[in-house]
Amino acid sequence: DIQMTQSPSTLSTSVGDRVTITCRASQSVGSWLAWYQQKPGKAPKLLIYKASTLYSGVPSRFSGSGSGTEFTLTISSLQPDDFAIYYCQQYNTYSTFGQGTKVEIK
């Protein structure tokens, strides 16, 4: 099984801040990596797929980078609507998710 580890687990931050979340895979997943945003009581929403491709309708302040075993999700200027939990997902071999990173108000 490919294990996905996100850091940090919780990020206390403010509106306007630049936010970076890291996702590491236990073995190479190439560029087969997606990022999701989840708010309480809702299904996850796709933000980025294939490591760096922005999904349709997702604001350009979200960006993804990386390949192999290390990936990052960056929010260039955090907006009030961005406080949520973020998950990475590898889809190189079946599918596994990271444990999530909660972005909360400082």
Add this chain to the structure above:
Amino acid sequence: QVQLQQWGAGLLKPPETLSLICAVYGGSFNGYYWSWIRQPPGKGLEWIGDINHSGSTNYNPSLKSRVTISIDTSKNHFSLNLSSVTAADTAVYYCARGPVSRITISGVAPVYFDYWGQGTLVTVSS
């Protein structure tokens, strides 16, 4: 606009079988894998398995012995059965659509998920 709408029993006793259905509106079944994913309360996401339009399935090895996913394209829905449930199976269960972008040499088509159902909380308690 694609919509996934899911339903099923929300309260089960061990060792009953969990059964959920996900109806797909506004899109084709071809070119996608149709997945089930679950999330225990306060925890992360776990992929359960998926199926394509022709009935080819993939299952999470940790659940494979208890999971059956089926599809009925004439009724525009796919289904999840999880047998012999225990309290550890208590979770919100989601259905989701995964666009096929490649097929591996082992014949598997791992996918990301672009559309999700609303989620169904399934509680297992004696």
